[in-house]
Amino acid sequence: MKTSELERKLASEISQEIPDVLDSILSKCEPKSGKIIEFSDHKSNVNKTKWFRPACVTAAMFVLFVGGYFGFAQYQKNIIESVVLLDVNPSVELKVNKNEKIVLAKGLNKDGITVIDKMKANGEKLEGEELDIAVKGVINTMIEEGFLSEQSSSVLVTVENPDDKKNEKVKSHLMITIHNTLKENGIEGAVMGQSGSKSENTSKLASKYRIDKGKAELIEKIIAKNPHLSFEQLVKLSISDLSLLVDGAENITVVGFNAKGYVSSKYAVDSACTHAKVTSGDAQVGVSFEVSDGKLIYDVSVISGDNRIDYKIDVKTGEILKWAAAIINDSIEKSAQESKNEDVAEIAPEVPKASPNDIIDGAIDEVDGAIDEVDEAIGEVDEAIGEAINEVDKLKDWGFGEIYRAKDKIIS
Amino acid sequence: MLSQVAIETLIIEIAAGNKTAVSTLYEETRTAVYGFALSILKNSSDAEDVLQETYVRIWSTAENYIPMGKPMAWVLTISKNLSLSLLRERSKHVDMPEENLLMDQAKSFSVSTEDRIVLNAAMNELSDEERQIIMLHAVTGLKHIEIAKLLSMPLSTVLSKYSRAKKKLRNTLKEGD
Numbered sequence: 001m002k003t004s005e006l007e008r009k010l011a012s013e014i015s016q017e018i019p020d021v022l023d024s025i026l027s028k029c030e031p032k033s034g035k036i037i038e039f040s041d042h043k044s045n046v047n048k049t050k051w052f053r054p055a056c057v058t059a060a061m062f063v064l065f066v067g068g069y070f071g072f073a074q075y076q077k078n079i080i081e082s083v084v085l086l087d088v089n090p091s092v093e094l095k096v097n098k099n100e101k102i103v104l105a106k107g108l109n110k111d112g113i114t115v116i117d118k119m120k121a122n123g124e125k126l127e128g129e130e131l132d133i134a135v136k137g138v139i140n141t142m143i144e145e146g147f148l149s150e151q152s153s154s155v156l157v158t159v160e161n162p163d164d165k166k167n168e169k170v171k172s173h174l175m176i177t178i179h180n181t182l183k184e185n186g187i188e189g190a191v192m193g194q195s196g197s198k199s200e201n202t203s204k205l206a207s208k209y210r211i212d213k214g215k216a217e218l219i220e221k222i223i224a225k226n227p228h229l230s231f232e233q234l235v236k237l238s239i240s241d242l243s244l245l246v247d248g249a250e251n252i253t254v255v256g257f258n259a260k261g262y263v264s265s266k267y268a269v270d271s272a273c274t275h276a277k278v279t280s281g282d283a284q285v286g287v288s289f290e291v292s293d294g295k296l297i298y299d300v301s302v303i304s305g306d307n308r309i310d311y312k313i314d315v316k317t318g319e320i321l322k323w324a325a326a327i328i329n330d331s332i333e334k335s336a337q338e339s340k341n342e343d344v345a346e347i348a349p350e351v352p353k354a355s356p357n358d359i360i361d362g363a364i365d366e367v368d369g370a371i372d373e374v375d376e377a378i379g380e381v382d383e384a385i386g387e388a389i390n391e392v393d394k395l396k397d398w399g400f401g402e403i404y405r406a407k408d409k410i411i412s
Numbered sequence: 413m414l415s416q417v418a419i420e421t422l423i424i425e426i427a428a429g430n431k432t433a434v435s436t437l438y439e440e441t442r443t444a445v446y447g448f449a450l451s452i453l454k455n456s457s458d459a460e461d462v463l464q465e466t467y468v469r470i471w472s473t474a475e476n477y478i479p480m481g482k483p484m485a486w487v488l489t490i491s492k493n494l495s496l497s498l499l500r501e502r503s504k505h506v507d508m509p510e511e512n513l514l515m516d517q518a519k520s521f522s523v524s525t526e527d528r529i530v531l532n533a534a535m536n537e538l539s540d541e542e543r544q545i546i547m548l549h550a551v552t553g554l555k556h557i558e559i560a561k562l563l564s565m566p567l568s569t570v571l572s573k574y575s576r577a578k579k580k581l582r583n584t585l586k587e588g589d
Binding site for chain 1: 415418429431432434435436438439440442443446447450456460463464467468471472527528530531534546547549550551566567568569570571572573574575578579581582585
């Protein structure tokens with residue numbers, strides 16, 4: 001086992017062991033008090049009437065109270081408690097205070113800026129508005145501008161709030177608000193909700209691919225469930241495309257579904273079976289999602305007897321984009337006649353060929369082995385250095401001792 | 413884990429009385445703090461106490477932190493001092509025999525997933541110093557030279573102990589196969 005893997009396992013087990021004591025910590029964090037300024041007790045010789053000091057104190061207290069009240073209210077109004085990210089393709093960020101009113105609204109990409117500008121041009125002022133109403137306004141504008149439609153009908157809501165309960169409450173409420181707003185406009189769409197993380201890695205990915213943190217986090221969750229997909233592939237997909245991949249992903253809540261705009265996986269399977277001239281009951285059929293040339297496709301495999309045919313089917317149109325047939329013989333797949341829109345009957349697979357996956361796996365094994373060897377070597381070098389330094393230290397001590405003893409002998 | 417600059421910013425926020433910063437710092441560094449405490453104390457319940465007390469201590473002393481680009485070392489020093497003080501207290505007041513510690517581990521670390529086996533091996537097969545070094549390297553991301561400073565050990569000792577610890581863990585895992 002490689003050192004990095006050993007350490008990763010150790011860290012992973014520790015992270016699962018940790019009890020959650022945050023509430024208890026926060027309850028023990030006493031509010032920080034400012035320095036207490038003590039008034040000196042010396043008596044003034046200034047000749048003032050007895051009422052003057054109490055009157056001054058009262059007046060000062062009044063000014064402090066009134067000023068403090070309005071100052072504090074203004075301060076509270078501008079404290080950001082939650083950040084809400086709305087993602088369709090336009091990305092919009094709403095910063096919200098504890099009264100759930102908008103403190104700041106901004107577009108995070110070109111389309112997002114278009115949406116906010118359009119709202120401003122229509123006289124809709126977002127700052128100071130209730131979050132609920134602001135979100136409705138943003139969704140309605142996205143529909144008017146054609147960013148949301150029956151064909152592209154998914155919305156991702158990401159809520160960042162340090163209080164988990166409040167986070168969950170705001171997120172659920174907004175998901176329902178958006179779902180209802182879409183419905184009012186005759187759109188059946190999927191609304192996905194997630195809590196924003198503070199992961200630095202997510203922020204780095206978002207910045208690298210010029211997307212917002214919400215979308216980056218969604219992609220990371222999809223990859224965790226579908227390791228065969230990569231960030232580079234998924235970043236090109238729309239939020240609607242990504243909504244098809246969230247099934248089974250952790251910490252994502254979904255309300256509604258894309259009713260239009262995509263063909264179902266059943267449609268894709270039926271289409272493949274019809275093309276292969278088999279019924280789905282007589283053949284083994286597998287279906288999964290893949291990304292090819294920046295497009296989401298169904299990858300359907302139909303196995304009947306020794307024949308296997310793989311289909312790439314467009315998720316939006318249901319069109320068979322490509323198919324390849326092979327004969328399965330003693331676990332060796334022989335390739336393959338590849339075609340576009342040709343009949344399956346004339347399959348003539350002859351040339352044996354190792355699958356690219358086998359080649360990649362083999363290469364990975366070799367690299368792993370090499371890394372292990374290098375790792376072992378580094379370990380031994382580390383140890384040798386450690387021992388060498390210890391020896392040098394010992395020699396140094398011994399050397400000085402000897403020198404002093406020799407010096408003493410000479411002197412005596 | 414957050415960058416050192418981000419952790420330093422959080423400590424400055426904490427000094428200014430921002431409780432949200434405590435939550436963020438806790439979320440981002442608790443694995444390191446708990447792992448280090450566990451490696452010293454070998455007892456999950458004590459490590460939990462230290463975990464809690466470390467952040468309370470950070471809250472109350474953040475004003476004293478001098479930004480020098482090594483905030484994680486500061487956090488872990490608090491955790492180390494609390495752990496050592498708890499160990500001293502235990503040896504003075506509660507005569508907790510080694511068997512009890514082992515029983516505590518057995519109770520906490522008995523399920524044999526592969527990750528758990530590695531942790532068990534770290535807890536049972538390594539010397540105290542080896543365990544602390546490997547744990548610090550695994551869960552805090554500190555470099556050997558930083559570990560050497562934190563544990564007040566020569567770098568050479570840290571390097572040889574780290575190597576020996578890795579070998580011991582590998583051998584234990586091979587025997588388990």
